[in-house]
Structure formats: structure tokens, C-alpha cells
């Protein structure tokens with residue numbers, strides 16, 4: 001069954017490193033994917049751009065938008081930024097409803113966001129909390145509500161930069177071997193964060209190794225890992 005996959009990250013590049021392969025894989029199987037960034041990461045994750053003399057925040061946002069849009073296009077996804085500001089990302093009631101409306105409008109089968117803990121980043125846990133609450137607002141509590149609801153999407157957390165410190169335990173490995181070149185191309189668009197490209201290419205190899213060990217499938221070369229939040233409902237074990 002083709003899936004509708006929605007990734008909501010705190011900053012405009014977060015999806016590329018951590019879920020780019022899963023997005024491209026879903027699209028390659030006939031699914032649809034949408035990436036939403038809550039901010040451009042214009043202050044906290046665009047350091048290279050600020051080295052240019054006379055740099056302005058509107059120009060940084062423009063560059064970051066173009067990079068993320070190009071990266072998403074390599075993966076077959078659309079890209080939207082809510083431009084809520086970063087470092088600190090702050091989510092008030094209206095912004096929470098805006099995120100809930102975006103989830104309701106796309107009605108994803110699979111929703112992907114950050115872990116609840118990240119000692120190196122002030123915005124990622126805020127994004128997690130907002131997306132988790134917005135998901136519940138969009139889907140209700142699994143019963144009829146006073147407002148329009150969507151079928152509850154599965155919620156997955158993508159892999160943070162230092163997983164051990166973020167209480168991240170992988171429970172799902174996705175085989176992204178067939179779309180690896182697309183992920184590399186998408187990462188290559190993130191010129192403001194070139195230092196992450198090598199790191200996440202190595203991570204893809206490591207997770208491919210782990211996926212082979214867990215499954216016995218020797219054809220898996222590259223993987224991306226996620227942590228499932230909600231129980232999987234199956235007809236049999």
C-alpha cells in the first residue's frame with residue numbers, strides 16, 4: 001500500500017539527514033511525501049552563511065529555503081516552511097493549531113519528527129512536543145470528537161545526532177539502498193551544513209550493517225533508523 005509520509009522538523013534541513021531515505025523510499029513505492037519545517041534554522045543551523053560579510057537574516061532564509069526545496073525535490077517531496085523562528089523556536093496556541101491543521105490537511109499515514117530529548121539542541125524537543133500534541137489534535141483520541149479528525153497516523157522519531165544522549169533506541173530500520181543516491185544528492189544541497197554530509201553518509205552505512213544483522217538480508221547496504229512511538233496493530237505476530 002503506497003503511504004502518505006509527512007516529516008515535521010524544527011529546522012529546514014533536519015529532514016534530509018534523518019529521514020531523507022525513508023521519504024524517497026515511500027515515494028519510489030508510489031507514496032506521497034510532504035516536508036514541513038517549523039523554521040529555517042536561520043540563527044542556529046546556518047553558521048556557514050553568517051560568515052559572509054554583511055549577511056542579513058532574510059537572505060539566509062532565502063538560501064535555506066532554496067536548499068531545502070531542492071533537497072526535497074531530489075526525494076520526491078514537497079517542502080513548506082512555517083517560518084516560526086529558531087533558537088529559540090517557540091510554539092504558542094495559534095502556532096500549535098497551525099501545525100495541527102497542516103497534519104489534518106495532509107492526513108499522513110506516517111508522521112515523523114524529533115525525539116523528546118536532545119541536550120545539544122534547544123529547538124528539537126520543542127518541535128517534538130508540538131508535533132506530538134498537534135498529531136493528537138488532528139486525530140482526536142481515536143474516537144469521535146467535536147472537530148474534524150483524521151485516521152491516527154503512525155508516529156516515528158528520526159535519529160538524532162547523538163542518539164545515546166537523546167534516549168533514542170532504534171525499533172525500525174528502513175532499507176534505503178535503492179534510494180541512496182537520492183539521499184546523497186539531497187544532502188549535497190545543504191551547503192550551509194557541509195560538515196554533516198560525511199557524518200550522515202557514514203551513519204547510513206552503519207545502519208545498513210545493523211539492518212543486515214537484524215534481518216539476515218545481505219542485500220541491505222544502507223539504512224535509516226527510527227523509533228516507533230505507537231504500538232503496531234497487526235493481524236498476527
Ligand SMILES: [Zn+2]
Nearest residue numbers: 010011014045
Ligand atoms: Zn535542527
